[in-house]
Amino acid sequence: MIRVRFVICIPLLLVAFPAAAQQATPAAAPASLATPPQAPAAPATPMPKAVLTPPAPQTSASDEDDAPRANTLPHELSPWSMFLAADIVVKAVMIGLALASLATWTIFFAKSAELGRARRRVANALKRLRGVSSLEDAQAALAQDRSVVSGLLRATLHEIAQSHDLPDDEGVKERVASSFTDLVRTDARAARHGTGLLATIGATAPFVGLFGTVWGIMNSFIGISKAQTTNLAVVAPGIAEALLATAIGLVTAIPAVIIYNHFTRSTKSYLELVARASGLLTRLLSRDLERRHMGAPISRAAE
Template sequence: MLRTVVCAGALAAAASLLPGGPVFAADSALLPRDLSPWGMFRNADIVVKFVMAGLAVASLASWTVWLSKTTELRRETARAREGLARLETDVTLAELRSTDEAHDAVAQLVQSAAREASLSDWTFDDAFKDRVALRLERVEAAMARKIARGTGILATIGAVAPFVGLFGTVWGIMNAFIGISEAHTTNLAVVAPGIAEALLATALGLVAAVPAVVIYNYLVRGIANYRALLGDASAQVLLLVSRDRGRSARLMARGG
């Protein structure tokens, strides 16, 4: 008699787990039908949705900065090379100022030095070269700040995005285990979709962070090369100033 009851209970439990059984039906009702990335996003908790959306926006911002700053950096570097080539011709500062109609960084270096010469009445005394060097340093710093503007967000995204994704993962896994408790079942199929959504947040964090770090390092190297070109141009301007000063001294000696 007892054996018959036990067998009957086991058969009933097994039947409940079969497709169409009450336990299987209850577990299946808890599962989202779409496990694609978009489907997991739609079925995710509101907090995880905000995390995913924020990481997607951060990734888009990284690529936008890469496109805009790469274009700007290549354009300004090419202009700096052209300006440096102009400076290497054997001309005076006054001639270069009158013939240079460009608006690139090298042209601003020349204009700054020429302005100091104009304020000094083109008198090349001992302190003139120091004043020109100070002006050139200020122009270099201003140009470097301009070309580097907007790259700081890449460092922020690269440092913060993985932790934001980790927060979304922790929150999603916590909700998945809460769902297990509320469903009164230990079926892994119930918790698997929630864990998948949580891991998607981590993946999005890495997708946002890794390109941001690579792009930031690439732009930093490009900016360093650009600053080196400006340094060469400043040195060339100082050479022009030194030549003009030498010519002025020779003319004064002949006149005396």
């Protein structure tokens, strides 16, 4: 009986033991094969900024010197700021040219008024002498006149009074013509007074401005050699200040030349009117001298 039971149990054990082993093996396997827990991965750190940015360009010693110098440069290159920053010699040149320009315009307005007034007086005197047939009538017509024509008439009457006892009429005419020449020359000198300064300014102002420019550029190059840099921001202000002198010289010279030519033409036109007046008085003198030969009095004004 016992053997029967043992025989029966052996197959049951053989069947039950593999099943139990299969159930126990998956549970134990994870425990035996399990690896220790790993620490959580650290978050990726960003790359240093120095790696992401491109390397800075290498600077030389001269560039480092230019950086503070550039901050001191004028931000506005206006004529006034350039004048204030210019060298003392360049400033003196600019001031001299400015005074020359002021003299030019002063002469222009003064001489325009003077020549215009003299021209009107001579033109009015010529109108009054129209239709006059003797020196006596001319004296009456020019009683209130203050032009050069009145001076010519007085010189004529004075010469007649000084030569009343001389028989040669040609000598009287020559002496009157000589007096006319002196008076016209004096009046022409007065009309041209001041225009010589205009010619001088027009001829020399560009060269004076050029001298200021050369001096300023020379100082700029000296500054470049001291700074040991050719940076345009350092060089440009000095060159601009130097060129300002040439610009002022041209601004002074061009109006002076134009105004001088204008006064040359105006003076020539005025002297032509004076020549017409002197010719008219010469003809009146010739008529009066012929009347004296005919026994008629020359003029009561000459006595």
